[in-house]
Amino acid sequence: MTAPTPAAGAPDRAAPPGRPDGTERARGIRGVQPVAPLLGVLALGVCLVTSLDVVTAAVALGIEVALLPLLRIPPRTLLLRTSPVLVAVPLTAISIALYGRPSGRHWFDLGPAHVTDGSLTLALATALRVLAVGLPAVVLFIRVDPTDLADGLAQLLRLPARFVLGALAAVRMMTLLGEDWRQLGMARRARGVADTGRLRRGATMAFALLVLALRRATTLAVAMESRGFGAPGRRTWARTARFAGPEWAMVGVLVGIGVVSISVAVCAGTWRA
Structure with a gap:
């Protein structure tokens, strides 16, 4: 299938700067x-x-x-x-x-x-x-x-890129903890082991969440290293x-x-x- 062409007379709209899908990035106070x-x-x-x-x-x-x-x-x-x-x-x-x-x-x-x-x-x-x-x-x-x-911490304040990017990845992963906790609770409930013992259930779920976070951190670290994060030399940035x-x-x-x-x-x- 070929991509549909714009109608005659319609303006050619370029994707705004931001995410690859063309959506505008959520900026702070008026950019x-x-x-x-x-x-x-x-x-x-x-x-x-x-x-x-x-x-x-x-x-x-x-x-x-x-x-x-x-x-x-x-x-x-x-x-x-x-x-x-x-x-x-x-x-x-x-x-x-x-x-x-x-x-x-x-x-x-x-x-x-x-x-x-x-x-x-x-x-x-x-x-x-x-x-x-x-x-x-x-x-x-x-x-x-x-x-x-x-971007500002690394480019303007000249903080180490390895530290800044690692902290950014950690912040991004923090948003997944709530979803992981919900999925662990649903999995235990499906197995019939989530109805009694709230304290024991919370402790076991917390340990499982810790193991899951460590595994995800290891996978993320390997993926970042394979893409050149932490390599010596001058780093380039997608946005200035x-x-x-x-x-x-x-x-x-x-x-x-x-x-x-x-x-x-x-x-x-x-x-x-």
Whole structure:
């Protein structure tokens, strides 16, 4: 059979850049190279870690929340992805409030725990700082394609290609663990051994999943070696990672958040390292 020819007058549509099947690759924030938010979040974290006051973290968090609607992330997705940060924040605040440096008025003592005005202030500042660093670190990487991130790490940051490609393969294989677990459960249920002993069943399935993962890793390593991964010499890349205007703008916005928050704290007289 011959391929159908386009109708007369129909435009000749070339496949867009991306996957071989012509589908567009899932990129990050409007096509920004993922290395840009990575560097920006690290710079923002450095700015906030150097400050121990409440105003710096509160201003940074307020700016981030104000800019959050620009990302157009569904609320349910945002809540699910930021849930680890939301759980870590109160735990961190409680530990700092109980065991932070005591200063000011004492509220109560509970063994080695001393709750004072200073420890409560430090706990509030720490909680806001964790939120201010953790929120962009999560939301800016929700739509990031691991392949794009690996391209940027190897080409722009000059990380070892063997390490980057191995980590990329591991991330890709992680998506198969849920399907493997489901298939193992269905296989055991078909054999009639999945109805009793949940703890024992979970342990045996976990061991089987580990064996399956090791076998797949061995097969993947052999396949990658046969295709030249890890060979000496200069490596070529299918796609060129570029760090241009949008990437610099992303880094500038994140650095600007840190600089503005520190400036406000300095002007208010509350900044302290």
